[in-house]
Amino acid sequence: LIARHFRPLATHPGALGLIDDAAAVVPPPGHDLVLKADAIIGGVHFFAEDAPATVAKKALRVNLSDLAAKGATPFGFLLSLALPKEIGDGWLADFAAGLGEDARAFACPLFGGDTDRTPGPIMISIAAFGTLPHGTMLLRSGPKAGDILVVTGTIGDAALGLALRRDPAAGPGLTGAERDHLLHRYLVPQPRNAAAEALRLNASGGMDVSDGLVGDLGKMCRAAGVSAEVDVARIPLSGAARAALAAVPALLETALTGGDDYEVLASVPPDKLESLRAQAAAAGVDVSAIGRFLPPGDAGPQARFLADGQPLTFARASFSHF
């Protein structure tokens, strides 16, 4: 099954055309291998009716996003598929075609995999591998007090897209193009691998934003033992997200806590900010400075979000503006 649909993706000679049980690969000399595993499950991370090609791209891209945030170049991946019986050959062919497009686009070939039947929902587990010069992986614990906090791309689109997917009335007054933009950002993330080298050369730490900017920045602060202060007005938003928030201001919490951004959150020493911006821009990726890292206060490492100089606090389902 794997071989029939997925052999065209196994372009690395070490994958042996998927005819063996395992692959044998050699990372470039002097390089570390960066390892990441992430899975997506039907009905949890995507909708069962989503097009198989977009499901495939999401499964690979959530892993590629981690490689980008670590400063690594994609090397290849392993695929474990658990398939319910309603998944037929046509679905799998479309899935493999979508996966193959991304494997080529991101130069991340399939090294191998396995397929099982499951009585549960479809699950796509990917282990992705990247490479980078020895000792240069960007760490979650990298940020230092005094560093600038930056983020790639725009924040909140996917969470707003998911809200629209669940309730088309959630975005009153949006144009069709704005709705489509948000819905697409949820369906198919755009990992920032194009900026990985710029990040590796300039940033002091990095992680991807997958569980919401607020929660992920909090994790970064705790790992690094520093605090962060974010100027909410400087968080980059797409035109569609701005339109949604203008109509329903309470959607700001959705945008900042909702997840599925797959952007990169990084810390940058002030003297490296302009070279990061220039190199990332040359690779087609916008980088926005949204705040700064500080020594931890008496309450320990924490992230503060300031709007008009006032701190925002976020609850599970709502936020209050003091």
Place this chain on the structure above:
Amino acid sequence: LIARHFRPLATHPGALGLIDDAAAVVPPPGHDLVLKADAIIGGVHFFAEDAPATVAKKALRVNLSDLAAKGATPFGFLLSLALPKEIGDGWLADFAAGLGEDARAFACPLFGGDTDRTPGPIMISIAAFGTLPHGTMLLRSGPKAGDILVVTGTIGDAALGLALRRDPAAGPGLTGAERDHLLHRYLVPQPRNAAAEALRLNASGGMDVSDGLVGDLGKMCRAAGVSAEVDVARIPLSGAARAALAAVPALLETALTGGDDYEVLASVPPDKLESLRAQAAAAGVDVSAIGRFLPPGDAGPQARFLADGQPLTFARASFSHF
């Protein structure tokens, strides 16, 4: 969740104590990295009521078995867990403890992982990594006409154990110890990593037996473009398996096609057979010569099983003895 239960397994410095999103590791210079992914699913590959520590060991060992068959030394693994809501903290603690015992016993530390909630059955996806000197991986396509066909350990125990698990009356006349042996071989495979170096130094090809000796040898023949002839009387059986087959001769098909053996099937040039046997025996692993590889006949590569000089044929559920 991962960090709390699984940090003790992350003994490799590149795993960063699981506080980061990814690991960074360096394979030994001059070595290839061998990659394998395999998943097990509750209700498919194990029973929901199985002890969590044995489930953990099975999940890791089915992957370790592939590394052994490729001649590779375990290096580490990534873990993706999909957990239904009925899996609580106690189950996970026991699972992590069992996994940790095997991570230590096989020198295969946890590099990282992720956890998701699922509305389906529990699924444990592992991507395992091994290392070996560059270019020495044993291939499924390695066997040459003239090579001896060998297998480690004993065949059929796990399939007979599963039959007993499904129907305690399936093994009439077995002693308690015999039943326990077969049931245990199904629950917790014994991968042959101890013999990996002996295999790498002496064998011309290898794969693990996970889907039944008959089917897997057929795959090996097709990959290698050779045929194989097996003397059924020389297939190594445990005392418990012999007792089961003596009582119910039709269980021979179960033993040879049923799967879950996790032994190694290898091809060995005749002049290397004795050194393989001696080196494997020194590592505590029995190696049995059970047949030979031949040029493919007019019908193409195929595996023939001979009992008293007569070929056996296997159906899905029964075999006929001409």
